[in-house]
Amino acid sequence: MSLRTAPAAPPPQAPVGEPPAPGRPARYRLARWDLKYSPYLYIAPFFLLFGAFGAYPLVYTAWVSLHDWNLIGSSSFVGLDNYRALMVDADFWNAVVNTMGIFVIATVPQMVLALALANLLNRGMRARTLFRMGVLVPNVTSVAAVGIVFGQLFGRDFGLVNYLLGLFGVDRVDWQANTWSSWIAIATMVDWRWTGYNALIFLAAMQAIPRDLYESAAIDGASRGRQFWSITIPMLRPTIIFAVIISTIGGLQLFTEPLLFGNGRILGGSLRQFQTVAMYMYENAFQRFNYGYGSAVAWTLFMLIALMCAVNYLLVRRSAR
Amino acid sequence: MHVPSRRLRNSAVVALTAVMALGLAAGCSKKNDAPAGDGQLKLVVDTFGEFGYKALAKEYESAHPNIKVQLRSIEKLDDYKPKLTQYLAAGSGAGDVVALEEGILTEFKTQPQNFVDLNQFGGGDLAKDYLPWKFEQGKASNGQLIGLPTDVGGLGVCYRRDLFEKAKLPTDRAEVSKLWTTWDDFIATGQRFNAGGSGAAFLDSTTTAFNAMLAQFGDTNFYDRNNNLIADSNPSVRKAWDYTMSMIDKGISAKVTTWSNEWQAGFKNASFAVTFCPSWMRGIIKTNAGDASTGKWDIADVPGGGGNWGGSFLAVPKQSRHAKEAYELAKFLTSAHGQIGAFNESGPLPSNLGALDDATFKATTDPYFNNAPVGVIYGAGAKALKPVYRGPKHQAVLDRAFQPAIQSVEQGKAKADEAWKNALDAAKKEAK
């Protein structure tokens, strides 16, 4: 990293500390105290703030989920009742299936495309930075903007996508109305925003692979494709695992894209065909004001994310071996 | 909330220090949050959509120099209701005057303690000024007067004359009204229209027809008067449902979801000929269809004779610190004068008898709708309206159970029986 401007940092000043004054025990004690305890002071803001606004609410979610808890603030302990209800709640399982479905059809192509893109970017070329910026630029646009723009592109009657399909003789698709088409539209938004970002992550990892590995492979007569499969992919394994896990954490919390795709309606389509778990959580907590049930949804999603991360970890580790 | 208080204080202290350290004034940019001047009192009015109060607020301010009126508006009822619910539960945040739509009114009426009893300011004496059933709706079961009536949603049918002509149907509004005295006629006309070869669809969507029929087929819908959910057994709901399914079956709908982008574009592109329109919908049609369609629309009577879609009340939450002044403002806004002003600005149909009988109101015509005498059409309809009892979660059951179910049939994603079952399941959930 090289940067000449640093807007956030104050102008440097020459150290103006007084000269040390040996033989003054009070001062010495202060310096010792400073050395010993100030580190805790410096890291304390993080732990206090994260504790109060990150960890505590998350843990407290579990507690709320064991209650019948409503808007007025009255709550009664109901044990696992919310979870029991959740297990037989068809709308919840529908949301789980939608979330997983969208996640899979978003993540698999995204990872493949990102790898391919990284491989392309990993060459000597002109306008290197320009190309990298070009593929990263979707990541700069907000999720809300993506939802709005793609919502229009995937419009039934006047969307550009249907127009293009029409040129190839494909009938207009009512993207919102069908389960599969709404999933594809939403997955497209996710992929558009994140493929370039992941490509750069993969590119960074590719550049860390020693070149002589490829050179010796080339001497042994290995083709480019063969080199990619037997050197690049294995060497990238930790990075791929990392990227998949990050995508899992983000993808299973999908909220904004389907919300705006469906005109801001929390139901996600007439048959809830694209309502995600995060939307269902929001619906219960912030529209029905059933905090207990909403928390049960949140906590279940949390466990689902943990589970999926573990599964993905195992899968990717195995398949990349 | 059971937050361990030490913890709360800790985090609050840390947070506050942090905020102050960053030199942030609290709530620095709230829209319209201009403080009232010296000795001035600010009244906040919370509404959704377009109530047509802008000119009236100015007028009220100039008549009462010590009062400043701030209008806050959330566009969608869907977004407005949860916010209002939160404000009321939290005990702060709500306006001094808040609008309650009839679909959500009953739910708020079940917690009358959140609102000022307007009887204490003499609101009860105003009863004779309004459509009697409408005024009654504003009372809670304990007799408390929750809100003063604003508008009623008397229905008409807006139709495109040019498309009717192409389909070889009459275009004159009296003749068109005669085409569909009953709902069966309406469906038959739709089929005639389809056969007429205009290239457009007949009706925009069937969900609005469902709303209209619900208002006609009985004096209760999803709930009985004891607030029990009877959506599964109430014949009026089933009848409205069956007609709706028949409309879908006969293919007279353009199958666009009301308020969707396709729906909006449909107005511009003349892709359907008919939509059910309460008086306030005229403004929306004008915006959607654009100036190019001036004079191409007209308004006829609704099949089955009358029907109500929407309509609101103004209430004063207990948390208001200026309840008396808020009441006076609400009284002004719902007076004959206020309702005519709102009608002229955005089109909500008066419920105040003085407004309905007013000569200038009656003489109102709308050039966009081929100079239809909207004052007479809607005004006469308003007086013929029959009240329908809406249960606590009426709006939720309608919006989140029945409408999606109808749409799923329109989209060909579910069979009628399946959708009916889905609707009932969802209704039970919403009513919980």
Place this chain on the structure above:
Amino acid sequence: MLSASRRLWQASPLTYVALVLAVAMSVFPIYWMFVVATRTNDTINNVPPSLLPGGELTTNAGRVLANDHAAFLYGLVNSVVVSVAVTVSVVFFSSLAGFAFAKLRFRGRGPLLMVIVGTMMVPVQLGIIPLYMLMVKLGWNGQLQAVIVPFLVTGFGVFMMRQYASQAVADELIEAARVDGCSTFRVFWNVVMPALRPAAAVLGLLTFMQTWNEFLWPFAVLDPDTPTVQLSLSLLATAYYTDYSQVFAATAMATLPLLAVFVLFGRQIIGGIMEGAVKA
């Protein structure tokens, strides 16, 4: 041999073609956003679609600003306030903690750092229900503090600054300052912070963009009359009447500041992301 390997790593014309295509796909929706933003609303529904910009940008932007329901200007101002506050705080606290982890010795340093790395994996968004209840308790719902205070620190920031500090700041410098009698905070402020500036700038850029684009939490806790810019956008886009040229003009205006930052500092942002990837 050398020439063979160099040829191997040079981009072929085909590579360029593929990359240009990829960039085109990346840029097109943004381009489309600007096209629609510069046209009248009725041309949106043209068949075939019009792919070139029109001349209505200022009209559309004017209509956005005049829209009562969206409070777009307030949203813009609020977003600036929120993003700047969060960015300054994240950079400061992350640098401070990163410095402590990289250069100071204290008991529990290793495990505490692991905790911080762990927090990067925690989907804190799932705690929004109690967080919301907490905000109500504090009377902060609907207030800007609600979208600032919970985000004043990030585990990512601390970790990133720690990584940078451990390699970019020489121990000798710190020792020298200490011998001069500087307190640890002096050392941090006068010696370490200047050395951390490149990383701090990148962290600042990334934090700013992320905060600017935040949606779910502001959506839950703020009111439509105190929106962030993203909330204004969703209010416009999901209104009863969606005027696309107006919505897209707003979207373009909300995206423009970030695009400007990206164009100016793209190289640094890319560097930051890629360095982060190698170290993580």
